[in-house]
Amino acid sequence: MKKYFLLFSILIITLSACNKNQVTAQAAVDEAKIQAYMKANNIQATKDASGIYYQVITPGTGPYPIATSTIKYSYIGKYLNGQQFDQGSSYSSVLNTTVQGFQLGIPHINAGGRLLLIVPSALGYGSAGSGSIPANAVLVFTIDLQSFY
Numbered sequence: 001m002k003k004y005f006l007l008f009s010i011l012i013i014t015l016s017a018c019n020k021n022q023v024t025a026q027a028a029v030d031e032a033k034i035q036a037y038m039k040a041n042n043i044q045a046t047k048d049a050s051g052i053y054y055q056v057i058t059p060g061t062g063p064y065p066i067a068t069s070t071i072k073y074s075y076i077g078k079y080l081n082g083q084q085f086d087q088g089s090s091y092s093s094v095l096n097t098t099v100q101g102f103q104l105g106i107p108h109i110n111a112g113g114r115l116l117l118i119v120p121s122a123l124g125y126g127s128a129g130s131g132s133i134p135a136n137a138v139l140v141f142t143i144d145l146q147s148f149y
Helices: 002-040 100-108
Strands: 053-058 070-079 084-094 114-119 139-148
Touching: 002 114, 053 100, 100 114, 100 139
Parallel strands: none
Antiparallel strands: 053 114, 070 084, 070 139, 114 139
């Protein structure tokens, strides 16, 4: 029995290491794409510790939203090639239920603010993608935070 447990443990560790290497490799690919996009479009964005890039276009006023804030926002979502994949106006949701890139980026602006957000694939829809968004897509959002409570 101990022998099977040991073999199972080794298998789990090996598979975990492979997945971590794939994530690390994809992060490097995303970073290169983001840097090229920012250079080509003359964007001066700040890299957050999480890996997202953000540029505050309009800061807004008042306090900043927190994870449990209910936010009202509109956005335009594009791929790095400029093709728009989605647009929404007057959405309302709790911040911590949105895509991880939004959770990390939106707290950089106040109500009334506008934000350019560049989201690496791992903080967007990852290796699975979602609907028309392909796997490992780096996404660019322009977000207007209308209000929150």
